Amino acid sequence: MARIAFIGLGNMGGGMAANLAKAGHDVRAFDLSDDALARAESAGCLRAADAATAVEGAEAVVTMLPAGTHVAQTYAAILPACAPGAVLIDCSTIDVATAKRVATQAVEAGFLAVDAPVSGGIAAAAAGTLTFMAGGPADAFERAEPFLSAMGKAVIHAGPSGAGQAAKICNNMILGATMIATCEAFGLAEKLGLSAQSFFAIASVSSGQSWSMTSYCPFPGVGPDTPADHDYQGGFAAALMLKDLRLSQQAASDAGADTPMGAKAAELYERFVREGQGGKDFSGIIELLGTSTSVRA
Ligand code: NAD
Numbered sequence: 001m002a003r004i005a006f007i008g009l010g011n012m013g014g015g016m017a018a019n020l021a022k023a024g025h026d027v028r029a030f031d032l033s034d035d036a037l038a039r040a041e042s043a044g045c046l047r048a049a050d051a052a053t054a055v056e057g058a059e060a061v062v063t064m065l066p067a068g069t070h071v072a073q074t075y076a077a078i079l080p081a082c083a084p085g086a087v088l089i090d091c092s093t094i095d096v097a098t099a100k101r102v103a104t105q106a107v108e109a110g111f112l113a114v115d116a117p118v119s120g121g122i123a124a125a126a127a128g129t130l131t132f133m134a135g136g137p138a139d140a141f142e143r144a145e146p147f148l149s150a151m152g153k154a155v156i157h158a159g160p161s162g163a164g165q166a167a168k169i170c171n172n173m174i175l176g177a178t179m180i181a182t183c184e185a186f187g188l189a190e191k192l193g194l195s196a197q198s199f200f201a202i203a204s205v206s207s208g209q210s211w212s213m214t215s216y217c218p219f220p221g222v223g224p225d226t227p228a229d230h231d232y233q234g235g236f237a238a239a240l241m242l243k244d245l246r247l248s249q250q251a252a253s254d255a256g257a258d259t260p261m262g263a264k265a266a267e268l269y270e271r272f273v274r275e276g277q278g279g280k281d282f283s284g285i286i287e288l289l290g291t292s293t294s295v296r297a
Pocket of ligand 1: 093
């Protein structure tokens with residue numbers, strides 16, 4: 001079993017670090033929050049005094065931080081302290097440019113590095129059923145893969161450095177846009193006199209089918225149990241969807257890609273969050289679109 005440093009023990013990182021400890025690894029954990037550290041300790045991790053101490057002697061270093069600035073600051077602090085041959089695995093969702101830059105810094109300092117953002121929320125992090133999309137050279141991916149497997153159900157090598165982040169934001173751009181399209185369709189169906197239940201029964205087996213429709217239906221009372229059935233509490237916060245859509249739009253602008261649907265989705269989530277709904281599940285945007293979700297099927 002390996003010594004692993006884990007930095008960032010929030011909603012996602014807490015469960016992920018716990019799963020590495022459960023798999024028998026020696027996990028040295030650090031977070032700025034004392035509460036997060038205490039939870040990690042009770043889940044079998046060892047508390048480190050700071051990020052640089054956590055990485056001492058570690059074979060693998062996992063970071064799960066809010067955004068690119070946190071990752072860049074943390075890498076600056078830990079690179080001088082990492083053990084020779086260590087693999088650095090950043091699982092945070094961050095911008096492609098920062099992901100590539102910190103990986104280059106790690107490689108220049110003599111380490112292996114992968115970006116490995118995740119699909120799946122807090123429940124999947126706790127259950128060890130995340131999907132990881134990893135970017136980096138083959139040797140770095142091979143070193144990271146067993147650690148990622150201990151935290152997830154699927155680990156996919158997306159390509160070179162930054163490819164994991166690219167896959168993540170492209171995936172979530174589809175998700176944001178299809179969720180809005182699904183919400184709009186429920187609103188129109190209702191205005192045309194179709195019950196939500198009938199529309200779901202048809203669209204879920206027709207060409208309008210998508211994950212947003214069949215696995216995460218935004219209309220309450222139809223389809224599987226989703227945040228729509230719990231007043232849009234829990235699930236994937238609209239503020240996080242907005243963060244990912246902004247990253248996609250930044251990347252599109254940098255790469256010269258035309259993404260009008262992604263841009264519109266970002267604009268609508270921007271409005272939803274500005275109206276104070278950022279803590280709601282992202283499917284709650286159905287309310288912004290004027291669909292009467294009080295009409296149960
Ligand atoms: P979170 O805010 O719950 O956790 C982040 C943790 O990082 C906090 O505990 C914070 O104290 C800690 N932190 C911040 N700066 C630090 C530093 N310099 N050193 C040490 N610790 C520091 O966020 P989260 O929901 O766990 O998300 C983490 C990442 O995962 C984000 O990039 C997010 O976009 C991504 N993500 C989240 C979800 C989700 O459903 N929550 C799903 C997929 C991906």
